[in-house]
Amino acid sequence: MSLTNDISEDRIQMMTKTVQFSKLFYELKRRRKDKQKQKIEEMNGLIDEMDEEEFESIFTIGQLNKIDKMIKERNISMENAILLLKHVGYCKELKHISFYSFNYSSLSERMREMIIDENEKKKEEKNEKFLLDLCECYALLSYRCSYELLSIAVPCLLKVALKKDETEEAQKEVEMALLALGKIGYRENKRELHLNEIKEIVYYHQEHQNLTRLAYQSAWQFLIKRFTKDRNLEDMIVNELHFGREATKALEDLSKSVDWKRKEERGKEAKEVLVIERCITSIKGQSQRYLQWMLRYT
Template structure:
């Protein structure tokens, strides 16, 4: 059954992970036709596939099975230490987090505390690594960590990240999940930024992970030849999504960012033609960086982000979603170069950057491309539910 579920695409998984199926499983448990142990193994795998395939399912929340799990978690948690079945409680909590989309504060607190014990396991055998991977994947669902005290469990999360940096005991998916967990704390506590960048070396670690994952991807395989994405592709996309999130909210510039832009440019070019989803994530990352006024336009230029965005907007295969993202990118760049920015002290450097970008756009004929897209902007706005400027000159960098 696990293999069947793993082979399903997003649509197939959505068609079987329904309230009717979950209620059917509940009935089988009540009638003792299947053991709880086997059901938990199956449902953890279903939940894992659901998260990796980015399938949003909210039907589990209204099922009898979910209500039974909630009661079992609370009851097991309230038992005395010598009576408590820690393995059962951990499995229940992982299923609960993986299959639900929202969590009551009481249950979230129980689940996080319980699953973190599993995630802190430092054994390096394959079985332990898989269990830690599942635990961290389940915890990475908890963007609602803001409901907990801002310092609660922060030390444990940092310990997991730092221990892996020294001993490399986690799988790639587990390590990315640990960082996502840490970033969820950053969302509610911006004071963590210095630790994330300078103590835990987020940029260095991300660059290494992107480089290693990139080596594992068969970039030449056509999409029609890929019945399912490899785990490496999925994890790579999750890193790009995490980068986009961080660069939207980070509040200080670091020269390491230029090298990171270069890594994402390499991914963007490697994914040309065969991995549209990865290209879309790269574009979203560059747009997020451009929108954050702490990110230097000169850094985007040095990191070649502007080069690939110019190349992409002129592609005949450009779709509406990416056309919107790239037009938005150049609209922001143009707006930012028109006036002095936050913390900017060197006016001559800003003007030099502006001239370099102007010359690049002129050399590549991008102004003509923007003009040719003018008639499409209203259509793109309607389709993407957003508002690009209808004044075409606002996309140009003018000296």
């Protein structure tokens, strides 16, 4: 088969996925809440299969504004909107897709206001689960957060990330919270803020192996993004938390566990492959600092 035909087939497959997604999205407003959930699960399945080009062709500013309008007009429940948006953010981070549309959409402003409003409620009126869902969605979809939102989101996400329950459901909750935290860059004046919580998460995993690979990798990302500019804290990362040893071990474990040739289906990579690719991309982003640490402390 010629290269031209291969390209044409790839293009047709991309169009098929995007058309299917658009069709399901159009049908959402015609469905009851329970039927909407079924449609969203189908949409999330399509998102799993999308590459970066397909993803960006779907989640434009216009599309995100449509979701915002559906929420405003009550054509989609907030619960179902979060089910979709959280999966969009999860796949975006897992596949390391650059994505800037969200911050320029009306949906971003709506979610920002909802986070602030929910946080300002009295304790007995506040819905902690709803606030957590909103914070996870916003952190995963956004490429920048204001200090005001960080001051709400980080403590909320850390509370979940500190859970030590090893049930499958709890592990999923911790993984999502740490993935959202790992997305958040350094934007605070006090470098030591939340340091003890992150150290506790890393220490506990080193002793009990309670986190998934993606969750542990995300904890390190959050830590390194926030504290590498401080020499004292850098010493803590490499000497107390043994960054070089842990990074080397993680890459060795991942490389042994991955069948690089295995694909569940065309265009859909196995999750463990995506995890190691995300890890390598992260290391590449700070390659000089990481290399220095690994040479000095392994």
